[in-house]
Structure formats: C-alpha cells, structure tokens
Amino acid sequence: MSQETPSLPPGVTPEDILQRAAIDKSTRLPVLFFFTSGAAWLLVATLLGLLASLKFVVTGAFKYEVLNLARVQPAFVNALVYGWAYQAGFGVMIWIMARLCRTELRNPVTLIVAGHFWNLGVTLGVAGILGGQGNLHMKLLEFPAMVWPLLLAAYLLIVVWLVVMYSARRPGSGYISQWYILAACFTWPWMYLVANVLLNVFKKAGVAGPVVASWYANGVTFLWMVPVGLASAYFVIPKITGKAIHSYNLSSFAFWSLLVLAPWAGAQELIGGPVPAWIPAVAGTAQILLLIPMLAVCLNHYQTVRGAHELVNVSPSLRFTFFAAVGYVCTCVASAVLGSMSLSRYTFLSFAQDGVMMMGTYMFFTMAMFGAIYFIVPRITACEWVSGSRIRLHFWLSAYAIIGLCSLLLIAGVSHGSAIDEWESSFETAVMFSKGYLVGRIFLWAFLVAANFIFIHQLVLMVMNRGRKAGTPTLIHQPTPYETAELVITTEGAEA
Amino acid sequence: MASSPENIDYARTANVATMHAAAAREREATAVGGTPVSLWVVVATGIVTIIAGAYFGQNTGTDSSIANIRGYQYALQYPEGSSGGGAAMSDEELRQDANWLAAGKAVYTGAGNCVGCHQASGEGVAGQFPPLKGSDWVTASDKRLIAILLYGIGGQFSVLGKTYNGQMPAQGTALNNKQIAQVASYIRNEWGNKAPLIYDDQVASVKVEIVRQASWTEGELEAAIAADAACVPSEWPAKIAKAAGGAAEAAPAAKK
Numbered sequence: 001m002s003q004e005t006p007s008l009p010p011g012v013t014p015e016d017i018l019q020r021a022a023i024d025k026s027t028r029l030p031v032l033f034f035f036t037s038g039a040a041w042l043l044v045a046t047l048l049g050l051l052a053s054l055k056f057v058v059t060g061a062f063k064y065e066v067l068n069l070a071r072v073q074p075a076f077v078n079a080l081v082y083g084w085a086y087q088a089g090f091g092v093m094i095w096i097m098a099r100l101c102r103t104e105l106r107n108p109v110t111l112i113v114a115g116h117f118w119n120l121g122v123t124l125g126v127a128g129i130l131g132g133q134g135n136l137h138m139k140l141l142e143f144p145a146m147v148w149p150l151l152l153a154a155y156l157l158i159v160v161w162l163v164v165m166y167s168a169r170r171p172g173s174g175y176i177s178q179w180y181i182l183a184a185c186f187t188w189p190w191m192y193l194v195a196n197v198l199l200n201v202f203k204k205a206g207v208a209g210p211v212v213a214s215w216y217a218n219g220v221t222f223l224w225m226v227p228v229g230l231a232s233a234y235f236v237i238p239k240i241t242g243k244a245i246h247s248y249n250l251s252s253f254a255f256w257s258l259l260v261l262a263p264w265a266g267a268q269e270l271i272g273g274p275v276p277a278w279i280p281a282v283a284g285t286a287q288i289l290l291l292i293p294m295l296a297v298c299l300n301h302y303q304t305v306r307g308a309h310e311l312v313n314v315s316p317s318l319r320f321t322f323f324a325a326v327g328y329v330c331t332c333v334a335s336a337v338l339g340s341m342s343l344s345r346y347t348f349l350s351f352a353q354d355g356v357m358m359m360g361t362y363m364f365f366t367m368a369m370f371g372a373i374y375f376i377v378p379r380i381t382a383c384e385w386v387s388g389s390r391i392r393l394h395f396w397l398s399a400y401a402i403i404g405l406c407s408l409l410l411i412a413g414v415s416h417g418s419a420i421d422e423w424e425s426s427f428e429t430a431v432m433f434s435k436g437y438l439v440g441r442i443f444l445w446a447f448l449v450a451a452n453f454i455f456i457h458q459l460v461l462m463v464m465n466r467g468r469k470a471g472t473p474t475l476i477h478q479p480t481p482y483e484t485a486e487l488v489i490t491t492e493g494a495e496a
Numbered sequence: 497m498a499s500s501p502e503n504i505d506y507a508r509t510a511n512v513a514t515m516h517a518a519a520a521r522e523r524e525a526t527a528v529g530g531t532p533v534s535l536w537v538v539v540a541t542g543i544v545t546i547i548a549g550a551y552f553g554q555n556t557g558t559d560s561s562i563a564n565i566r567g568y569q570y571a572l573q574y575p576e577g578s579s580g581g582g583a584a585m586s587d588e589e590l591r592q593d594a595n596w597l598a599a600g601k602a603v604y605t606g607a608g609n610c611v612g613c614h615q616a617s618g619e620g621v622a623g624q625f626p627p628l629k630g631s632d633w634v635t636a637s638d639k640r641l642i643a644i645l646l647y648g649i650g651g652q653f654s655v656l657g658k659t660y661n662g663q664m665p666a667q668g669t670a671l672n673n674k675q676i677a678q679v680a681s682y683i684r685n686e687w688g689n690k691a692p693l694i695y696d697d698q699v700a701s702v703k704v705e706i707v708r709q710a711s712w713t714e715g716e717l718e719a720a721i722a723a724d725a726a727c728v729p730s731e732w733p734a735k736i737a738k739a740a741g742g743a744a745e746a747a748p749a750a751k752k
Binding site: 012016017020021024068070132133134135136137144145175176203206207209210238239240242244245246247248249250251253271274277280281282284285286288289291292295296299303339378379382384471473 | 518519520521522523524528529530531532533537540541544545547548549551552555609612613648650651663665666667669670671709710711713
C-alpha cells in the first residue's frame with residue numbers, strides 16, 4: 001500500500017484526526033494498564049492450565065497441598081476469566097466507548113485506581129483458591145467470600161465512567177458497539193450481586209445453589225463476554241474493511257434477542273440432577289433460542305466483510321476477529337447441543353463442559369480481544385507492532401492450540417462421560433478412557449503458553465515505546481501485487 | 497515504498513499529521529446500513545424456535561398441567577421443626593427413637609434433599625452417587641458423618657471399595673441442627689444399618705469445633721477426623737429417660 005500521498009480516507013477531516021488523537025491520548029494510561037495487567041494474568045492462567053493438564057496425567061507430580069489439582073484447575077479458570085478476560089475487556093470497552101462517544105476520558109486516574117483494586121481482588125481470590133479458602137463447588141464463584149465486594153466495587157467504579165461518557169456523547173454518535181458495551185456495564189454487576197448475595201450472604205440456597213451458580217457461570221459468557229466481544233467485532237470490522245455494517249435492523253434484532261434470552265439460560269447443565277425438571281428445561285430452551293441472535297450477528301458480519309475477505313489474510317485485527325466469530329458460532333452451537341437430554345447423559349460432569357468453557361472464553365472472547373488489542377495499541381502508543389511474522393506466529397499457535405484443545409475436550413468428554421455412564425465401571429476406568437486425549441492436551445497447552453509469550457513480548461515492546469517508528473501498519477503478511485490492487489479498489493487503503 | 501516515511505520517530509516529531517498516522521489512516525465507522533431483515537432470517541428464527549419448543553416439550557413431558565412444574569414447591573428455608581412431627585410434641589417426645597427417625601425420614605425424602613442422589617433404597621447410583629447402605633462413612637464415626645453433612649464433600653473418595661468422584665453440596669446452610677441430627681440418625685438406622693442416634697446438641701458441638709468454607713476432600717477429612725472419633729455425648733438420652741421416668745411416676749399417681 002503506497003504511502004506517497006497520505007491522503008485522508010473519505011469522510012474524514014483533519015479535525016477528526018486531531019480529535020481521535022486527543023481521545024487516544026486521554027485513554028492511553030488506563031487502557032494500557034488493563035491490557036498489560038490482563039496479559040500478565042493471561043500468562044499466569046496459561047501456566048496454571050498447563051500445570052493442571054500435566055497433573056491430570058502425571059498424577060504424582062508436584063505433590064504440594066497448594067498445587068492440588070482440585071485447586072489448580074479453578075485457580076486457572078478464575079485467573080483466565082477475572083484476571084485476563086475482564087481486564088482486556090475493560091481496556092477495549094473504555095477505548096471503544098471513548099472513540100464512539102467522541103469524548104476524551106477525563107478521569108484516567110480513577111480508572112487506574114479501580115484497576116488496582118480489581119487486580120488486588122483477583123490476586124486475593126486466586127491465592128485464596130490455592131490456599132484452600134475457595135468455594136470450590138461453584139463454577140466461576142470459587143473466590144473466597146471476602147473477595148466479591150471488592151471486585152464488585154472496582155467494577156462499578158470502572159463502568160460508571162463509561163456510562164458518564166455515553167451520556168456526554170457528541171450528538172449523532174450512536175453506534176451498535178455502544179449498546180453492547182452499555183449492556184455489559186449493567187449485566188455483570190447484576191448477576192454477580194445476585195449470585196453472591198444468595199450464595200455467600202444468605203447462605204440459605206441449599207439445592208437452589210447449583211441453579212444460581214450455573215446461571216451465573218453461563219451469564220458470564222453470554223451476558224458479558226458475548227456483548228463485549230461483539231462490541232469489539234462491530235467496531236473492528238467496519239474500520240478495517242471500510243464498509244458500513246450491513247443492516248441496522250438485523251443488529252438491533254440480534255442485540256435485543258440476546259439480552260432477552262440469555263438470562264434464562266444456564267441451568268440446563270443440571271439436567272437429570274436433583275432440581276425441579278422445569279428449571280433445566282426452560283434453560284435448555286433458552287440456550288437453543290440463543291442460536292437466533294448468533295445467526296443474525298453472523299449474517300450481518302458476513303455481509304459486511306463480503307468482497308473484502310482478502311483482508312482477513314492481511315490484517316491482524318481482522319484475522320483474530322474473524323476467528324473469534326467462528327469461536328462464537330462454535331460456543332453457541334456446543335452450548336445448545338450439550339444441553340440436550342440425550343447427549344448430556346454422556347457429557348454431564350465430564351471434560352466436555354470444560355471444553356465449552358474454553359470455547360467461550362478463549363476461542364471466542366480471548367481471540368476477539370487479541371484482535372481489538374492489535375488495533376488499539378498502535379493508536380495509543382504512537383508506534384507500530386514490531387513484526388508481522390510474530391503476529392502470524394501468535395495467531396497460528398493460538399488457533400491450532402485452541403481448536404485442538406476444544407475438540408479434544410469435547411471428544412474426551414463424550415468418551416469419558418459415556419464410560420461414567422456404565423454402571424459397573426469405576427470412575428478410574430472412566431478417566432482411563434480419555435487418557436490419550438489428556439496427554440495430547442499437555443502439548444496443546446504448551447503451544448498456548450508459547451503463543452502468549454510471543455504476544456506479551458510484543459505488547460511489552462509497544463508499551464516501552466520500542467515498536468516500529470513508521471507510519472505504515474504492521475500486517476500479517478505483505479499483500480501480493482494482485483491482492484494489493486484488489487484491496488486498494490475495494491477498501492482504499494484501510495488497514496490493521 | 498521508497499518514499500514511505502520509514503524510521504521516523506513519531507514520539508519526537510512535532511508534526512501532528514504524521515504523528516497520528518494510525519489515527520489518520522482510519523475509516524469512519526459509525527454509519528450503519530439500513531438493509532431490512534431478510535425473509536431468510538425470519539425462516540431461520542422459526543426453525544430454531546420450533547426446535548427449542550420440541551426440546552422444552554421433551555424435557556417437561558407430555559403433562560402440561562401445573563403439577564408438572566410443582567417441583568418448585570420446596571421452600572428455600574425450612575421452618576424450625578417443620579419435619580419434627582407437629583408442634584404438639586414436646587422436645588423429649590420428639591427425640592424418642594421412633595419419632596426422631598420418622599422426622600429423619602421426612603428430611604431424607606424431602607424434595608431436593610438426599611433422596612435425589614442417594615435414592616430411597618440408600619444404594620446411591622452406581623458410578624455416580626455412593627451408597628449409604630452398609631457404608632462405614634455413615635455408621636462408624638458420628639462426628640465424621642456430621643462433618644460431611646455440614647460441609648459437603650468433593651473430589652475422589654472411595655465407598656465400599658469403589659471410587660466415586662463428585663460433589664456433595666454442603667447441607668449445613670440449608671438444614672438446621674435438628675434436621676441434620678434427624679437425617680443422620682435415620683441413615684444410620686435404615687436399610688440394615690445399625691448405629692447410635694445423633695442429637696442436635698452434638699451437631700451444634702461439631703459446628704463450633706470445625707469451621708470451614710470449602711467442602712471436604714477425602715484426604716482432608718481423614719486427616720481432620722479419625723475413623724473412630726466420637727462426638728461429645730448428648731444430653732438428650734438422660735433428659736428423655738428422666739421425662740419418661742417422670743411420666744412413669746406420674747402414671748401410677750394418676751391411677752390413685
């Protein structure tokens with residue numbers, strides 16, 4: 001792409017650019033804080049995940065109370081979700097919201113203080129789990145009971161500024177991503193408060209406990225990660241392809257159907273368990289209906305990218321976002337299918353549920369966040385990513401590892417679950433059935449660790465202002481002359 | 497590419513137009529197309545809705561009456577003594593063996609309680625939920641049994657030579673001391689099990705002695721409470737005997 005005459009894209013005035021630059025500058029510190037501390041937690045989480053998968057096979061390894069498998073596994077999941085996913089999400093939410101509202105961020109310090117409290121909460125929580133203080137029977141609520149008010153307060157302190165920004169937005173700057181970000185601002189505190197008040201304060205939940213816990217865990221995926229991930233996709237795709245989102249009506253339909261349906265889902269994983277039958281039945285029905293917003297979003301994004309698919313090869317942001325979209329489809333389909341009575345008999349209490357969790361958290365959300373980070377960081381650091389080939393390596397290692405991990409966990413889950421279902425065989429035999437898959441899982445985790453080392457190294461270089469000092473974007477690979485011609489025609493120089 | 501501005505340090509240049517190259521090459525993105533929702537979306541929505549409806553029907557059975565959703569009838573909080581056989585009974589009467597065990601059975605079979613997993617036969621579900629019938633965990637140490645009921649147990653543990661892996665939720669928050677004592681007594685004396693009854697003051701003493709957040713693992717439980725550990729003796733047998741003695745004395749007196 002020629003830079004000889006850096007002409008402005010159509011519809012963009014020099015004032016727009018100055019305004020963007022001012023917004024980017026105002027968001028620089030909090031966004032980089034959340035990205036870097038999130039990335040550090042990502043590394044911790046992947047290492048814990050590697051350790052957990054290792055301990056599943058080499059049962060005698062690291063025989064310390066602290067590194068007990070029953071503690072390492074939830075510590076890994078919580079570090080991944082609250083340490084990495086939420087913080088990456090905060091950074092993306094802040095930046096996209098500021099840009100779309102066309103307002104500068106006036107209180108970066110408050111956000112950073114809240115961010116420190118969030119990190120303190122996650123640290124106490126993960127340490128508490130490893131130290132044996134966690135509530136190990138509630139998925140994603142394993143942190144010791146003292147942590148939740150801290151996390152909730154930190155979250156509210158962060159999102160209140162997003163709401164303030166939205167209410168102070170420039171006229172005429174309403175956009176789909178803002179709806180999703182606003183939704184995420186409100187859904188999580190609601191779910192987290194309800195779940196913790198019932199389970200940690202009143203402590204009277206009894207059998208309703210697992211229902212609330214499964215509702216919350218599903219809500220983290222479908223009412224928080226999906227809105228934030230889609231907000232990022234709705235922002236990144238048109239920015240890079242230079243095309244307007246296909247249909248406003250479809251976007252609005254997808255948004256409202258998600259918000260109406262998702263709060264009903266979750267408890268289908270208790271099917272056949274000691275809860276009233278209608279609870280899993282309603283939840284499973286809602287989970288199937290959640291395919292509708294997914295189809296609408298996919299159609300919308302597909303129609304938007306159509307004609308510019310070559311850009312997926314070239315632009316790091318678009319490639320990660322595209323992969324995340326595939327992850328979103330897989331997550332919705334797998335969640336819907338695993339809720340079915342006939343199949344859940346084989347997947348209940350098995351690795352398949354871990355597989356779906358990894359799909360939502362990593363294959364969809366984490367990859368979407370990588371896409372957004374590759375887009376945002378050059379803008380707030382004023383330098384470019386060091387190397388396209390390293391981004392490519394990061395992508396392929398992550399993609400290969402996460403596709404492998406999710407399919408292994410699903411297949412191992414079904415074989416493990418059907419072995420559990422054999423009345424006469426012991427649990428040990430059932431685990432033996434999936435041993436081959438579990439050995440494969442260790443290697444895939446090693447790939448994931450390598451991928452994240454590459455990512456974090458790149459990010460640190462950017463933060464230290466050691467990126468490339470050039471006005472040209474870092475692309476995954478240089479487009480061929482033919483592709484360049486095509487791309488210039490279709491997108492007029494849009495980039496990563 | 498010869499004239500492309502490579503190797504310019506953007507952090508040091510004063511030229512705003514080049515400093516914000518990343519911001520400058522970006523497109524406007526706030527415009528959204530107005531394409532109406534196509535017929536195919538409506539059709540696909542209909543198909544998914546039909547599948548979801550079939551799923552709902554399959555999982556709630558053909559009985560569409562309100563009775564089918566009456567599973568919700570169990571209360572989240574058990575009123576004090578609700579399973580105790582009526583308010584007319586005195587404390588001592590309630591704790592007589594037959595009444596105490598009957599109350600325990602009511603707790604055991606209460607909706608959402610033990611029976612869902614451990615079954616009415618006390619044999620559990622092979623490979624998934626361990627049996628109570630003939631299990632040492634139930635009949636050996638009263639203290640250990642109370643501790644399991646109060647805080648739940650998770651992970652791998654072996655019962656009657658078979659390994660189970662699951663999670664028994666803590667009951668200490670859902671059931672009161674009386675109910676825990678009743679149900680513990682019941683499972684110790686049903687299906688051929690034979691062991692002394694447990695009373696609520698014993699549950700209270702374990703609650704004071706052992707305070708936990710997390711549920712037990714087999715290793716932790718074995719380390720904390722020996723297989724033959726016994727609770728402090730209950731005051732109730734003496735009180736019951738005294739009350740019974742008093743009644744026996746009173747009876748001849750009434751005859752006079």
